[in-house]
Amino acid sequence: MSKKTSYLLGILLTIILGTILYYFFCCSQCCDKNSHTQKQKQEPLVETSKTKKATKNAFSITDENGDLKLETANNFNFKTSEFSILQPVSSNVEENILKLKGYLIKNSLKDLEITGLYKSEEQNNSAYPNLGLARANAVKNYLVLHGVPSNQIDTFGKLNDDIVPDEANTYYGPIKFTMQTLDASDTSALKALEKSCDSIRTNPLVLHFKTGQAAINLTAEQRQKIANISHCVDKLGVKVQVVGHTDNSGDANNNVVLGKQRADFAKGYLVKNGILEQNIETSSKGPHEPIADNATEDGRAKNRRTVITIN
Structure with a gap:
């Protein structure tokens, strides 16, 4: 091999080696950089979960x-x-309530249905079977205090997991209104109501709790009774009767006072849960109407009770 050929071959090998080294040390980094840039450009295209707008x-x-x-x-x-209800209520709503009042008074066969909505994830801290019914009763009371006839209002509760609160956990208008026209010749609803109210008189709501107790834990049956009592008050104009009873321990006169304190506590609980104060009457029988033997602790516990019924 001649000297010139060897020289040319060396140049060729140098070019090949330089190309290989350039690929590994430069091109690969550029490719990685371009790939990284591409990924960065693609990232915004990935869908992210959006916060749902509050239902209004x-x-x-x-x-x-x-x-x-x-x-x-x-x-x-x-x-x-x-x-x-969160205060203040809009003046526009109050203006419409006045129009509603005049319309219902003028049309005695019209009936307003109020349906309160609630989500399954919410806690029901009311005395009613569900939070929606409690909200509907709160709105009903607001209307009644503004002169809307209570006997032309029916309340309901409905589960609706589609409603969304805002970031401050406020639900805007979880209330639906429907106007019904009654048939004057159809008395079936009135008869069913009267039967339900008679059942409360026969089998009243009985609570056992200590004076000063902050809350009352109710069973599902007791919650339904409170809903029925509220309905009877609204539709028939009856009064709620809350009577406190005690056992025979201690002074009889003091026990009458104690019974009244228990009745007043139950009244406060009912008022908080949507039964208007003017529709509730309290009294005390003290130790004078026992339903069990005061000689035993079990009997005395049964006698320490508060009875809630209607007149």
Whole structure:
């Protein structure tokens, strides 16, 4: 091999070796960089979970069989797991309530149905079977205090997991209104109501708790009784009778006072849960009407009771 050929071959090998080294030390880094840049560009294309917008139901009441049509963007609002109406209530809502009042007074066969909505994840801290019914009763009371006839209002509760609160845990308008026209010749609903109310008189709600107790734990059956009592008060105009009883331990006169304190505590609980104060009467029988033997602790515990019924 000549000297010139060897020289050319060396140049060729140098070029080949340089190309290989350039690929490994430069091109691979550039490719990685480009790949990384591509990934960065693609990342925004990946869908991310978006926060759902808060549900905002308008105050809307329309009578399909009449000339009533009320609507405003505002409504009754509630905090999560609460049944007390958030204040203040919009002036637009109050203006519509006055129109509703006049319409119902003028049309005695019209009936307003109020349905309170609630989510399954909410806690029911009310005395009612569900939080939606408690919210509906709170709105019903608000209407009644503004002059709307209570005997022309029915309340219901409905589970709705589609409603969404805002970031402050406020539900905007978890309330639906429906106007019904009653048939004057159909007395079946009234008879069913009277039967339900008679059942409460025969089998009243009986509570056992200590004076000063902060809360009352109710069974599902007891919650339904409170809902039925509230319905009887609204529709028939009856009064709630709350009577406190004690055992025969200690002074009889002091026990009468103790019984009244228990009755007043139960009254406060009912008022908090949507039965208007003016519809509740309290009294005490003290130790004078025992239902069990005061000679035993079990008997005395049964006698320390508060009975809630209707007149």
